[in-house]
Amino acid sequence: MCLAVPGKILAITGDDPLLTMGRISFGGVVREVSLAYVPEAQVGDYVIVHAGFALNLIDEAAATETLATFAEIAAFSGGKPNEIR
């Protein structure tokens, strides 16, 4: 119920901030989504979408930093990775 998925803003329509809508691509599937809660959003931004609303922008710098942390944990690596079910 509280799962939200990332999507990319393709277009923005509407002047009233509370009624602003965005065309969002979810890996190719496009839906109309309210941008009322992300007034700072721009075309090309990635947003987290739940129940027809974008709830926040994805911070690309923070995402990159997290991915770098994943790489750093390689220091612990020593075993043979198994396939994840």
Place this chain on the structure above:
Amino acid sequence: MKFVDEFRDPQAVHRYIQAIAQTVTQPWTIMEICGGQTHSIMKYGLDQLLPPEIQLIHGPGCPVCVTPAELIDQAIALAQLPGVILCSFGDMLRVPGTTADLLSVKAQGADVRMVYSPLDALQLAQANPAKEIIFFAVGFETTAPTTAMAVYQADRLGLKNFSLLVAHVLVPPAIEAILSVPDCQIQGFLLAGHVCTVMGYGEYQAIAQTYQIPLVVTGFEPLDIVQGIYLCVQQLEAGQAEITNQYQRVVQAQGNPTAKKIVAEVFTTVPKMWRGIAEIPRSGLGLREKYQAFDASRKFKLNSGLSQLQEPSPCISGEILQGQKKPHHCPAFGNACTPEHPLGAPMVSSEGACAAYYRYGKFLAMA
């Protein structure tokens, strides 16, 4: 897909599992509060990969699962009124009330519809001025802003044929209720990332201090979850009890101020009954006085007293929702109770612990 695929790298997951194994020196019990995380844990078999010292307990973090049967009975009563279109999210339509569910009522002729967003319900109201549109509003803090905006816009539009049966619940009071049980075994929490996306994580500071327990804001992809567990184990081993934010790419400490403002404008906190648990003070949302015209239970004069009718059932969903037992401990799991014929709500919702176990971990029932 960007911001999905990168967080599913199997080798990185295994490196984190190894890091956890090298960090842990004693058994720890951690609860993932969100049903979406339970779903990911079972889907990717993360619980099977973790070292045996780490015990994951599934929390009551599925709002569909904790909605009382009596409230579903009220929704069914509303759906059967003439001229009413009752709509809700798909999972909600399948959860059993005391004697029926909304889909079976639909099959008997009631106008019950599944919607993707509360705004779809609002559009139904605009498109059907001769009908009464009732939205059965369920969800945690993640979903509350979407309902609040529908009410806010309905008020601005002056809509008279739109109302809500409100079933919204809040996470922090549930965590406090779990931790307040005298023999509580939970030593750390993975917090629901998207709840924190809206609300931030300031309100969890007091819980960390009062109960001396680490809480880690955690996302939903496999790497998010194993990193969240790693951060939690690091704190547990060091004797720390802080809030840490694993899900920094989405969650800021203050949450989403615009969403919080609209939620506070439309809703106030109320005591709420949780299915299988009990009434928890200040754990639900109710419409503020200004928006009472949109309260379906008041508009249609529903009996406010919840029925006490309880069908005898082997279902142990109450104990499962509180983390005291796991789904495969239930005598009905996988035989009398399946997603096709659920006895309890956790088997209905795709994020329910029983449904996740059934779909991805059925073998556990035979273990």
